[in-house]
Amino acid sequence: MTLGRFLLRRALFALLLTFVASSAALLLTLLSPGDFAADGTFGDPELMAARRTQLGLDRPVAAQYADWVSRAVRLDFGQSLLYSRPVAGLLGERALNTAVLAAAALGVATVLGIPLGIYTGTRQRGAGVRVVRTLSVVMLSMPPLIASLVMVLFAARTGWFPVGGMMSAGASEMSWAGWMADVAHHIPLPALALALPLAATLERLQGQAMSDAIRQPFVRAAEARGLSSDQAMLRHGWRVSLGAVLGLYGLMIGSLFSGSFIVEVVTAWPGLGRLMYDALRARDLYLVAGCAAAGAFCLAVGTFLADVLLAVADPRAHMEARS
């Protein structure tokens, strides 16, 4: 399989996934009991029925689905019933917030995990290595649900960080720098809650890959050629270990999206996960479908990017990948 064909196949898969996931979400929501016609107040049944007609909720499931599909292919995901706004706009805002959180978490995980992994992978023994390894087992055991609860407790107790949310009041009128600073003040706790187990995973994998790599003959050879062991490791060992680590990134994006759901719920981060949660609870079906589509799309793109990275970093990979 050539690289091009491989990537094309993956891209098509990503699109298919997005479509199927959002359709499934829409259909499941359509089929499940309860709909949106109530609006937070009591009203007489006739008013409710009229409202349902107006929203088109009284049509057969097949008709509603067909209608949705025909608009979805034109990237029109309908109107959110909950927010009375186009779903696409809402998705954009919220997906961006989730992306900010996920990117920050990924960044933190990388900055923590990779160097520590290189350290433990090359040193193998020593007190420092033991500390890092033990810490990483502990971090690995702090899933986002627990970690975010601990972070909220930490914020509430110390007052060093805001307890929830993404921005303070009035942040939207601030200058760019002020806005960034404000978000930067809110982001550390949710990002850490997400990043800790990932950092641990990265450290473990990088360590493993590194210790495998430095046993490879050509690294040894480089060392024999007179390169110092550190240089040899960085130049050759790290490159070799890269393939394994990059492969993980695609999967990490998956766990970031699942993990960010609960972090967003616990820390009130206005992201996609929170939006989907609210949409499901309110039975806002177009929004549910839209969220599922956006979530699946981000995931598919993540996996796709990881495939590309992997293919570039280790040309052998795509030949046998997807085995």
Added chain:
Amino acid sequence: MNRHSRALLTILIVAAILIPYWLLNRDRTPPPSALLPAAAPVPTRGGSAVASTRTDPRSFNRLVHGQIATEIVSMLTLGKLVRIDRVTQQLEPWLAERWEASPDNQIFTLRLRDGLRWSDGVPFTSADVLFTLDAVYDPRTQSSLASALKPGGQPLARSAPDARTVVVTFPGVFAPGIRILDNLPIFPKHKLEAALAAGEFAKAWTADTPPSELVSMGPFMLTQYAPAQRMVFDRNPHYWRRDEREVQLPYLDRLTIELVPDQEAEVVRLQSGRTDFMQHGLRPSDLATLRPLELQGRLQIEELGVSPNADSFVFNLRPERWAKDPRGAWFNRKEFRQALSHAIDREAFSDAVFLGTAVPIHGPITPGNKDWFWASVPRYEFSREKARALLAGLGLANRDQDEWLEDERGNEARFTALVFRGNAVLERSAAVIRDDLRQLGVAVDIVPLEPNSILQRIVGGDFDAAFVQFFASDTDPANSKDFWLSSGGVHLWNIGQKAPATDWERQIDELMIRQSATIDMDERRRLFNEVQRIFAENLPILYFAAPRVYIAASARLINLYPALTPPEIIWSADTLAIRDGGTSR
């Protein structure tokens, strides 16, 4: 793993447990702040306040949607002809400066204030009032206010002899009179005329209408709306109201409402000083959390008295629901509901749910509703024996070895109760009730559900029982006829009946109609007490306790005029002010 790392791991685990404890036990009490000025400060203009609410407005159109965020937008940006002062419950002049009633109390002539202007400078006239009433009564508007504004099921007749005079004519004698106009915010004809003419009023001023297209008659104008984040309201330069020193209101330059989806997060923001107040009273558990801040002088906490509203445990009494369900044989009997009422220890309930900050009640009218509370309403004292005897009379007894009762045909005494999800007090109440009834042998499955779904199920009759929060808009029962009349849209136990399903509902219908057509207050009270007696005998809804209302606001907020019903503080937003004109913050 070797010995060293095992030791290290142990240390880390211990640390992981101890560090949170250190965090928990650190003494965070800051030194007491400077003493607050003793005399009530004089409110001045300037400054901004930040409040929070839990939901996004689904629409800015109060005629169409009635949810709390929409109501708040309407309170801040629109005006009514007359207003019920939510503290004194008295009617007061608002956009109309005075009114006269005809001798038969059916025709009211209201005189508008001089020089009223919308925030875009367009004069406010009687045409706006007629327009708004037309919009409410237009069936295409699907207005949630329509039924409240139809005393006796008929629209008000209205006319405007001149630009400053409105005449409304009631279809018959209606005791509350123009109190019902407190429901009606006036909308701008010059902005929405086209929409109404096109039959599109229901789609006008939805939540994605740019704030710049809205005009305001209230103290503030909506200038910015960031969904799921905040609404920003700025001073309306054309607002008509002035204080006694002739200072133009509102005092605040800006009022921001943060959208915080969760009750806990709202309290946390209030605690940290990020917000100044909320749209609902404190829960008992919040009191203990916030008291220390009050002592530090950062917050003010005020007890307002007993709430006129109490949470309602509604039974579904719709005959169709139980026609095919074998449980209907006992569920539909008043003895069953009376037994459940006997089985609840209301004192213990108010201790467990409200930590003692509530008074036990036995009907929908609480001591907080001073005009209409009836102290001798029939009571069901706590007695499991009486409850068991009543249930035994219905054939409910424990016929097998489990902890639940069964009827003669072996059906378990079991029903589901829906409860508003995310409402901590209601969820707590439900858990306590469930436990009390379990000891009686009656199984209640608590199902927390989104308020929307619950309302929909109640309207559709698709539920067994529901534990809901429901606020009457006015203390006068004649203004809550949607609740009392069997045809009403809020007649929760059997909504919108064509003809009363039971004899006692027919009696209540008749008494309520007579009551609202009577002017003499003592006679009205006598009739309404009779309604309360019938209600207490048949118990379509159980009430357990009416909480005392506490509100909290940051100490920099002054000139509060809080009401007993939510939104307690923001209902009087125009008089809110910041200490020292907001030079702080």
Added chain:
Amino acid sequence: MTRRVALLLAALGIIAVAAPWLAPYSPETQYRRFLYAPPMRPHVIDAGGWRTPFVYAIEMTDQLSQRYAEDRDRPRPLPWFDSDAVDPVFLLGADSYGRDLLSRLLHGARLSLSLSLVAALGALLMGAAIGGVAGYRGGWVDEAAMRSVDFVVVLPVIYVALVLRALLPLALAPPTVFVMMAGIFALVGWPFVARGVRGIVAAEREREYVVAARSLGAGTGRIVARHLLPACAGYLLVQFTLLLPAFILGEATLSYVGLGFPEHVASWGTMLIEAANPNAMQRFPWTLAPAVAIFLVVLVANVVLQSDKIGSNLIRRA
């Protein structure tokens, strides 16, 4: 590895099975006079010298802020040796309804652990069966199975679980919730197992001994059962150790967001709902006990995994 996993399982199993006998009180009884009662510290020494372990009874001192004080004049035996059911002894404190946290934690362990055990076994069975067939047969079966694996693996698990749960009726009896959640978890968990099993089976199938067995006329079923599945045993064990904590968390997450067990049923997830309130968390930190329990179980599982090379190799695949 095997021994450690067995040990882990045995320990969890004992806690789960013995919960009703270990728990001093019913997990659902509300002691209304002891809302948020603090943990009572066991003492072994008093003015008169050494004693068998005992606690001091507590009295409410402030109803509104839910404060309690020890009554030094009223020593009480530990709950297991105490016959007084009216004034219970709370070793781990009480929750907001005055229910004994220790009893709830133990009963919760039983529910949460057995749920994730059942779900993990289900996922292993499904995964082994599908992966085994795909690896053994190859061809279009393999292709179809692996494409569906790709598909499920990339779905955001929590959303799938949310939507599936939202589909089901509202009031479900706890046993039904149990079966349903186990089913959902097995459905989202099997592909991870199937992918690895398929790889191992596909490789093993070409090995001499399998080829020999086949040429000797051994049936497919026999080859799979006797030769191929045993080759996967180590892998399955590791997957099991990975899935178990993941499902414990899954239960906690679903119950936390209100789609799992009803509130009165004691599970680690339902207990966390109480703890999630930042203010209650600060004032009554003992309500975080289930979070600590979850952390410890996940930690133990990770330590078991880490103790073996297979474990760290597998992180890559998980």
